[in-house]
Structures are given as structure tokens and as C-alpha cells.
Amino acid sequence: MAEFSAEVYQNEFLPDGGTDVNAIVTMSCTGAGEAGRSGGGEAGEIIIVDTSGSMGRTKLEAAKIAAAAAVDQILDGTWFAVVAGSHQAYLAFPAARAGAGMVKMDPSTRFAAQQAIARFQADGGTAMGTWLVLAARLFDSMPMLTQRHAILLTDGENHNETPEGLDRAIAHVTGKFQCDCRGVGVDWQVAEVRRIAQALLGTVDIIPQPEQMAQVFAELMQQAMGRGVADAQLRVWSPQGAQVMFVRQVSPTVEDLTNRRSEVNPLTGGYPTGSWGDESRDYHVGVRLGAKAIGQEQLAARVQLVVGDAVVAQGLVKAKWSNDDTLTTRINPEVAHYTGQTELAEAIQEGLAAKAVGDDATATTKLGRAVQLAAATGNEEATTRLRKVVDIQDVENGTVRLKRAVDRADEMALDTASTKTTRIKG
């Protein structure tokens, strides 16, 4: 059985008249078990591969190997399907026209799926929205699945669909399945694919070289199979009259959940977190309260993780008003760390966006700030990636110069990794 725990990091002391409470809540899961095998219902996996003409021979052959490697990692008994995508979506496996669009993995379906993958041909344009909609239809045909996950591979821009069309497709499928997205090469748009991954509670990353695809896909599928807790919801209760300013996942990546609130009851909001394996995730919760008298104590938030209808972990965020400055001015290191990491992600994304439209002044300022924050929060990975895009003159003051020649893959890697955070060193 999966076991959950919650830990809260905060400075609960507020000065006279203070209203804002910040806390980091770490939710941890152990003993999650394997997808579809821990009694929480059955699991389904869909592999979505870009087979547009731009893939060409080299990338398509690599993609075939990668898809086959992913199929290899799907556990027997898991329902699965393979979708080939271009300007429209094809169900490559199983060969179904109506009814159930997915089959159970066993040695014979695995072999048949790999044969179907081997017949992929590069042809046509790119319309990722249609791929997502087909995947959603396939999952919809399997109502008994409690865990639904897909991995999506693309290599180019979404040429054959308007941004609005893609947005409509994303809105249509949101909540129906989770999706990890990977872009191969440098001809795809990070922001476009990130939109899909964020809405579908997945990750986004770049695979610079085609030959790296097989390993990435095998690992992605292994991870998916290691998530034995099908679905969990984060719940945040706040007292009557209080305002939840924001709810953010801040580790392992920064994801703003504030606008994904669904009302559980007037005082409690639910936020989707998808499936869980053996892992920890950190959430940053900000609540604004009505100030109380010195010496008063109250609860600012109950932060819970809910599986099914059961509260499996709860952290209490508190507020105590004090006139002791040594208590109220103390800065909680976890809160400070993740506040910095969140700003780091924003600075990198805004800096790269400015650079892309030729606004070098803004790009220099933002990426300089990113260098400063990465150093201050000990995010060495971000510092390393930033070094490939800017020349750092002064880390402390964030003085940088944009590199003249930048490897496009390095810039995209900085972008996709911008939301990755490091844990506080303790």
C-alpha cells in the first residue's frame, strides 16, 4: 500500500497587522507499487509518434526504435495503443474501427504492435491537436481505466493547425489523460509543446539527437509504469474570509496551479496532480488572512493530498501574531529558496522570449537576473545551461552579455529545463 506524508516549512509568526502567510508543503509517497497493479484500477498507455514528412528517414527510423523500446517497457496486463500523427492522426495499433480502441499487453500484442510500428512512413504535415483528440477518444473507449498516460513525440512546428485549434484540442482533452511530451531536433517550438505538457500534467524536454530517442522513451515508460497511485488531488482549505493568493508546485518543476482550482466546497479548492510513484513534490501556498491580535493563533491553510475520497496526507499552515521581531522577521529558508527558483524560471523564459523577438536589452536583463538567481539558489544545472547562452561577467550583480553564436539545441534545453528546480541543500 502506498503511504503518504506531508511536511510543512514556514515561518508562522506574523507581525502586528501582518496578513500574508507563505509555506512550502512537501508531499511524499512511498510504496506506490506499479501502474495498474496496486488495486487502484487498470492502467492505459498510448504512444504518440510524429510521422510527418519532416521526420525524414533518419529521425523516423530512430522514432520507430524509440516507440518499440517504449512498448517493451509496458507491463503485461496494461491496456495500450500506438498513434501515428501527421496533419491527421492514425490508430496504428490495435487495428480497431469501433468499440475498444486499446488492447491488453501480452507477448503477442507486443509483437504485433512492434510490427505495426515498423510500417510507419514519413508523410504529411503536423496537427498535434488531432493526435491528442484521437488519444482522448481511445481512452474514452476504455471507461474502466483509472490511470491514463501518453507519451508524445514531435519534431516540428504545428503547421497544419491554428494556435486556436490546438488550444481547443488541449481544452477538450484536459483531465482525460496525462501526457509527457518530447521534441526531437531543433525545429519544434518549446512554448507550443509546453502548453500541451502543462495542461496534461506532463513534462517537456528536448531530445537533441535522434539516436538518444530510444533511451529517453524507455525511461519515460519505465517511470510511467512506476506510478502505482493512479490519481491524486491536492486540496487547500483556507478560513472563511481568507484569500488563497497562489498554489504552485515548486519541485521537481515549477507549475502554477492557482487557476486550476475546482471547488470542493466554498472553503476548499482541489488541484489536479495526476499519478504518483515513489516521490516527493513540493508545493508553495500563499494565503492572505485578516490580521488578528498579538498572541492569537489560527490555521491559515490545511493542505491535503486526496486519493479517491480519502485524505492520505495533511499539512497544517499556521499563523501566530507576535510582537517579537526576532520571530516575525525570520525568513524561512525553504520559502525563500523556492521563491527564488520560481523567479528563476520566469526570468529564463522571459529572457529567451525577448531574445527570440530581437529585444536584446530585455533579454540581457532577464538572463542576467537568471544567472544571479541560479547562483543564489544553488541551481548549478541552470547555471551550466545559462553559460551556453550568455557570457557571465559578474554573477553577483547578474551582469551578462548575450553570446553571439548559440547552439539552438542549447537554447531550447535552457528553455525546457527552466521549470526544473533544485531542492534546498540541507
Add this chain to the structure above:
Amino acid sequence: MTIPASGPAAPQPPTTAPGASDGAGPSCPNCGAEVGPGDSFCEACGTELSPTATPPAAPSDGSAGGLESPITVSRSLRAMAVEAQQTAPVGRPCLNCGGLVGADGYCETCGTKAPSERDHYTETPAQWVAAVCDRGIRHHRNEDATAVAAHSDPGSRAVLVVCDGVSTSLDSDVASLAAARAARDSLFLAQPAGLGTPTSRAGAIARSVEAAAAAANAAVVANTAADSDNAASCTFAAAVIEGDLVVFGNVGDSRVYWVPDLDQPEAAAELSLDDSVAQARIAAGVPREEAENGPQAHAIMKWLGRDSPDFVPRTGAVTLASSGWLLVCSDGLWNYVSEATALQRLIGQLDADRSAPLHLAQALVQWANQQGGKDNISVALARHEVGVHGARPVDHHDTRRS
């Protein structure tokens, strides 16, 4: 705040050996369910309890030597246990908004922290007697304690005890509660009549007050860890009312007041006399307000506890000739209203229902909290109506102080 006049001892690791002597089988003060004398929490509703008996210790080495093992239940462990317990079906109302208090001890509507049983409790042994003991606002825990008992007939016989734990000593919250309960039980069981004359009866009751102080002192000592170099200590104020006879005694700076209703001929009076630096200065001619706000004003010269040089209470007796309130309180209340006449005016302003002492006790505690709640607040009240003597016949006499 109450501090001993002698130098404070250095802090040291907390060690408690809870073991208050409580006569009757204990029940949860929140929901009324029967609880074990060693329980730290009510099984039914999860309310934190003040254990009145030593809980069995787990053998540390796997042997069966549990009872000999030292008990080390610290406050912090108990506080953690409150947060850890999630299963208790709690449904008591929030004192702030009336919403439901959740299993985590906070209101499910407004988030206000529900006080633990030790931090806020009320006692109503009879319709004409009540006590409220409250942590106040500034202090982190409630080291005050009240313990009251009464016969059900209004005006018959009641015992009011208040003990204020010395905040610089260790575990004074445990000790003060044990002391108050021990004194109450001692006073309530002893019903001395003396030789039949009023003076003799008052004297006999005064001696039972002295015995109660000794019992309370023993309870404090019993709740002091043998190796404690900062022994628990507390004040003691007690009053026994039988018809229109009141016998009282105190050690330290908790007080006994007689507060007639405003329309009564008698003047309000502070019956007890503090054993404090402030009182000593008042006796030397310093004005009360100056003395009570001066340096060391709250330092007390006498207290209960292992290091107490003298715990014999100063006792006195008075015959009531008016209708009004017998009040025993800690400095958490009188800090804001020291003069008996000011207290009488305050009670008049609060316009309490004269048949509901609990309402008045709650109103006084709320009022003290509104003034800042700088200290723990204890208020114990008995209602006296002229001519209502209850079941016990009472003779008249006239001794002011014994």
C-alpha cells in the same frame, strides 16, 4: 505573571511525573465521556486531558520494569500528539465563530485554534457556583488552575480554589492543577463544625483551609521531578462559603473578593492579603497603583512547592450581610481591576444574570482578554443571596481575621 521573590533557577530539560490526586473517576470535561486517570486524550472526542495519574511507562530495555521507569512526558511531546491525532470525531463548537472544530484542533470555518482542555476550561458543580480558567492571550500555556465544588442547594456550601503556577518554574501547569484539585477535595470532604459556636466553627474551617494548603503543597511536590533544580511552584487562594459565613485563605498573590451587588448596603472588599512585594510596599505607605505597577510588583514572598519556606496561608472569616458574589481569582483578572470597588463597578457594568455565575465568570475572563490578556486568567464565583442559606443551618458570628 507570578514570579518568586527568590532568584529564579536556571532552565533545565523538562521532566514531569504527572500524578495529581483526583478523588472521583475522571470524565472528559469537553464531552463527558469516561476517561482513564492516566489518559492524555479523551478517547471519544480527542480533547487533550491533564493526566491525573502516572501512565504506565514502556519498559525501555524490554524488561517488565515499567512502573519503576522514570516518566518523561514533556509538553512538546504532548503537543505533537495533538497534531498527530487525526481520527477523533471532533464536533465541539469553535469559541470564535461557532463552527465545528476539526480533528486537527482548528475551526473548520474560521481556522481559529481551539484551546486545549488545559488552556481553557469551565466548571459548574452547581447552578450557583462556577469557574473559568483561561490561558489568556500572551502566554503560551495555562499555568493557572481552578477547582471548585458545591452542594446543589443554592447558598448551602461551596469551595472555591485558585492556584497560579509560577511561570519561571518547570511544569507549574501540571503542579497548579494538581494543587487546586487536592485543596478542593480536602476542603470539600472536611466539614468541620467546631464546638458549635460561630467563632469556633469559623476557626475550625480556617484550620481546614490550612490543611488544604498543606495538601496542595504535597500535590505540587509530588508533581516535581526528583532531580528538578527549578521546582514547580504556585500560589493558593481558597474560600469556603457556608450560608453567610465565608472562610478564606491565601498564599501568594491570588485573591479572594467579596463583591456585593451595587444596590446593596455593604461595601466591596478584598478579603485576602497578597504575599507580594507590592503588598509589602502598600503596607509601607506606597499608593496601591504605584506599588502594583512598580518594580518586582508581582514577585511573591510565599508560594507552594518543594522550595517553599512557608506555605501556611493567612486565613480569615467574614459574615455576609448582602447579596452578591464571592470571587476567587488570579492576577490575570485583578491586574486590570485591582480595587474591590472597581471590580464591583465592572461586575455591575457587565450586568450579569444573578442566577448564572458561569456567564459572569466567562464575561470577566473575556473582559480581561479584551484588556490584553497578558496573563493566565482564573475566575471562580459563588452567588450569595441574603436569606438563602440552603440546607445547612448557619449561625451568625463576627470574626474579620483569625
